[in-house]
Amino acid sequence: EVQLVESGGGLVQPGGSLRLSCAASGFSFRDYAMNWVRQAPGKGLEWVSVISGSGVSTYYTDSVKGRFTISRDNSKNTLYLQMNSLRAEDTAVYFCAKDMGRGNYGDYDYFDYWGQGTLVAVSS
């Protein structure tokens, strides 16, 4: 059974930093691209970032470029999102989502499994 379990969310002041983790199990983690998707309170879904299965390729939505860094440790089956210079508009539930594609050759796909999400609140 595929499981994705996020952790690391919490309350942080504007300008602060936070690192999210997503522990994966039940599939060959290194073989699939992984994503972060966020959902602000009462709003829709917003794709944030993706990393290829090998970890070589990463992409970000424009609003987080230069502030967020996605990474993965395939030996630990864990996905990360380092979030720096946080702003109030980053407040959201952050989901990790498994890609159906590997991403190693640009083959990104839809998301077949999602974690339960972790809440990040940016406020003074």
Add this chain to the structure above:
Amino acid sequence: DIQMTQSPSTLSASVGDRVTITCRASQSVSSWLAWYQQKPGKAPKPLIYRASNLESGVPSRFSGRGSGTEFTLTISSLQPDDFATYYCQQYSSYSRTFGQGTKVEVK
């Protein structure tokens, strides 16, 4: 980035109704289109991929059609468990984008 626009934003319906949600892309995404269902406080659940393929375990009352820039999700006979918010998502590039969502509520 490719923009995805869903209509309507809210849909009021009764159990047994046939409901259709439309999703339009700002440019062609071929058939690289997925639909998700989300209930309050829960993660999205995939329903349809590649515009018309039913995800394993999803009831056959759900169906998807379309290609290029216009897509539809249809629920043939709405069931109590189907009241939720539905999102389309294009995956024609690494920058996957979602529609703004359609909430299906009780009429």
